[in-house]
Amino acid sequence: MSEQEHSEHIVPPATYLAIILTLLFLTGTTIWAAFVNLGRFNIVVALAIATLKATLVVLFFMHAKYSPKRTKLIILAGIFWLALLLGMTLSDYITRVDYRGVRFPISQVSQQLPAQRG
Amino acid sequence: MSTAAAAPVKTMPEHHYLNATYGIRSWLLTVDHKRIALLYLASVTFFFFIGGFFAMMIRLHLLTPSGYLLSADTYNRMFTMHGVAMIFFFLIPSIPAVLGNFLIPLMIGAKDLAFPKINLLSWYVYVVGGAFTLYSMVSGGLDTGWTFYTPLSTVYSNSAVAPAVVGIFITGFSSILTGLNFLVTIHTMRAPGMTWFRLPMFVWAHYATSIVMILGTPVIAITLALAGMERLFGLGFFNPAMGGDPILFQHLFWFYSHPAVYIMILPAMGVISELIPTFARKQLFGYHFVAAASLAIAVIGFLVWTHHMFLTGQSTYAALVFSFLTFLVAIPSAVKTFNWVATLYGGSISFDTPMLYAFGFLGLFLIGGLTGLFLGCLGTDIHIHDTYFVVAHFHYIMVGGAIMGYLGGLHFWWPKMTGRMYPEWLARISALILFVGFNLTFFPQFLLGYLGMPRRYHVYPPEFQVYNVMSTAGASILAIGYLLPMIYLTWAAFCGKVAGDNPWPATGLEWKTQSPPLTENFEVTPVVTWEPYDFHNRPDLGLDAVAANGVVPAHGDD
Numbered sequence A: 001m002s003e004q005e006h007s008e009h010i011v012p013p014a015t016y017l018a019i020i021l022t023l024l025f026l027t028g029t030t031i032w033a034a035f036v037n038l039g040r041f042n043i044v045v046a047l048a049i050a051t052l053k054a055t056l057v058v059l060f061f062m063h064a065k066y067s068p069k070r071t072k073l074i075i076l077a078g079i080f081w082l083a084l085l086l087g088m089t090l091s092d093y094i095t096r097v098d099y100r101g102v103r104f105p106i107s108q109v110s111q112q113l114p115a116q117r118g
Numbered sequence B: 001m002s003t004a005a006a007a008p009v010k011t012m013p014e015h016h017y018l019n020a021t022y023g024i025r026s027w028l029l030t031v032d033h034k035r036i037a038l039l040y041l042a043s044v045t046f047f048f049f050i051g052g053f054f055a056m057m058i059r060l061h062l063l064t065p066s067g068y069l070l071s072a073d074t075y076n077r078m079f080t081m082h083g084v085a086m087i088f089f090f091l092i093p094s095i096p097a098v099l100g101n102f103l104i105p106l107m108i109g110a111k112d113l114a115f116p117k118i119n120l121l122s123w124y125v126y127v128v129g130g131a132f133t134l135y136s137m138v139s140g141g142l143d144t145g146w147t148f149y150t151p152l153s154t155v156y157s158n159s160a161v162a163p164a165v166v167g168i169f170i171t172g173f174s175s176i177l178t179g180l181n182f183l184v185t186i187h188t189m190r191a192p193g194m195t196w197f198r199l200p201m202f203v204w205a206h207y208a209t210s211i212v213m214i215l216g217t218p219v220i221a222i223t224l225a226l227a228g229m230e231r232l233f234g235l236g237f238f239n240p241a242m243g244g245d246p247i248l249f250q251h252l253f254w255f256y257s258h259p260a261v262y263i264m265i266l267p268a269m270g271v272i273s274e275l276i277p278t279f280a281r282k283q284l285f286g287y288h289f290v291a292a293a294s295l296a297i298a299v300i301g302f303l304v305w306t307h308h309m310f311l312t313g314q315s316t317y318a319a320l321v322f323s324f325l326t327f328l329v330a331i332p333s334a335v336k337t338f339n340w341v342a343t344l345y346g347g348s349i350s351f352d353t354p355m356l357y358a359f360g361f362l363g364l365f366l367i368g369g370l371t372g373l374f375l376g377c378l379g380t381d382i383h384i385h386d387t388y389f390v391v392a393h394f395h396y397i398m399v400g401g402a403i404m405g406y407l408g409g410l411h412f413w414w415p416k417m418t419g420r421m422y423p424e425w426l427a428r429i430s431a432l433i434l435f436v437g438f439n440l441t442f443f444p445q446f447l448l449g450y451l452g453m454p455r456r457y458h459v460y461p462p463e464f465q466v467y468n469v470m471s472t473a474g475a476s477i478l479a480i481g482y483l484l485p486m487i488y489l490t491w492a493a494f495c496g497k498v499a500g501d502n503p504w505p506a507t508g509l510e511w512k513t514q515s516p517p518l519t520e521n522f523e524v525t526p527v528v529t530w531e532p533y534d535f536h537n538r539p540d541l542g543l544d545a546v547a548a549n550g551v552v553p554a555h556g557d558d
């Protein structure tokens, strides 16, 4: 990597302050959402907030927003790999059937096992 | 630099990396990639001995159907600690951290790796991780299998799981650091003229391996961390009683551990791709295809992991998809094998020790790879899953493939690393002993597995005894085959015949500098003007005289 690619981008403290406040606000939202029953959307909401927070951390605190293209490419590759891990693992979970051939809702996967071992 | 071929009596160079500085500090604080490689050599050899000891216990115990040596509990600990020592502390670091560390900068014409201090750090991280795992071994041992399947490892096991998991977690970072160092070095530090398609195949193989190390190792680290937290703090990630899913552990574990088998075999393939052109005196057939096959293996290798879980109750649909992908990943391995054989075709072949190992690799990897397809096939896997067939399969790959590559590479580059030749005839005989011992140990295990002997049991029905006796007999021959090289290579490092810069001769840049090299590797940065493995346009190799009558010189030791 050449010298100028390393350009030290100076981020104003105000930006950091805004980000940390947003993160704290989102943490509060997570706690609040945990007490509201949204049915099957409980997990969706919790993960959406967590993803948003992680994105902010990577972009601003880890300086990805100000990084050279190659670094961004590496980050994207990492996310792609994570998607492979999660996606292909789900190819198992969302196609499980029980012993009668009936589809298993993913939320019941953990119940399925003790019963089978029973 | 003196041209060794011209000088009748070869002498050791006056200055080199081994005598540049002296004292224990100069080794423990070195940032020279070559010295760090030797530090790794010593430590992986140490773990090889530990793993080997456990293997001996297993094989001795299985001499009789009722098992006369160990209790059932101790037997479980023996095969577990054998696997942990061999896989995480020997095979994964062996070729990359020893040969790769030593050779990559030399092969691309660089002074060192991109981050020499990180390189040293990686060794210390490895040692700390190893210390934790050793602690687990002496403080009760480990009995979960190297796979740490839950809930056995997190709930039921009474052995020292936590320190072992911490040790493997830590050692993972040593792999990541090594991979990172290699990638940056290969990208940024190639000498003038060393274009991507002039890189030796060994470097391509390590490039692919590094990708797997960087993308895969964090997953095993986090998976074992989750298992550790479940065990220590009762968090329910994998325990069904607490709403967790044990199959999830297997998904996460194998997401790393299948690619990890390619961390073990890809570098060995890189070694073989150097040995075969050198000892067949021919350009590597299909250079671009072999390079691309390395990358294809690295990528597709990530997409086959649930073939270890066909019988766990994963969905039939997923099993079909992963079985198909398992068949796909065999293609690039086959491409490589065909290319090696095509390189041999019409070459003038000499049978020096490194080449004997290369031949051994070809045959054994072929058997190992093809039996992988038996296992990847959904129907046949029902019969042979978790039997000795699986044990034979992966030993053909790991011992027959990876360790043969490692030993072949050690012999080939020993003159570069130490400046001295090993005794050729003794080495050839050892290679032969190793090959015979290996097959006698592991081929009967294919039969045992096919007949239905399960793996990881401390007793077996009496009708299986004859195969087990064969296997134990083979293992003792194999042990001699490993001890001999360790002894004569050590002897040769101090007392062997002086090798000269390029004893074989071979075409790589590493042979253009003195043996052993200077701390800075090259006196002046080399400029590469030739294509890889080209023996014809290289008058500097001094092959013209012999090329006329078509004879290839062995190095002429005896």
Ligand code: HEM
Pocket: B147, B261, B262, B264, B265, B307, B308, B326, B327, B329, B330, B333, B368, B369, B371, B372, B373, B374, B375, B376, B377, B381, B384, B385, B386, B390, B393, B394, B397, B398
């Ligand atoms: C290239 C290097 C390879 C290595 C180092 C390797 C290593 C291993 C190991 C360690 C296991 C056993 C894991 C365990 O259950 O504890 C295994 C199982 C297996 N291997 Fe390989 N393998 C390699 C190549 C292949 C190939 C090329 C294929 C197929 C194309 C393959 C297919 C399988 C399958 C399907 C199993 C699971 C069998 C079962 O448990 O029923 N392997 N391999």
Ligand SMILES: [Cu+2]
Pocket: B257, B258, B261, B304, B305, B307, B308
């Ligand atoms: Cu696998």
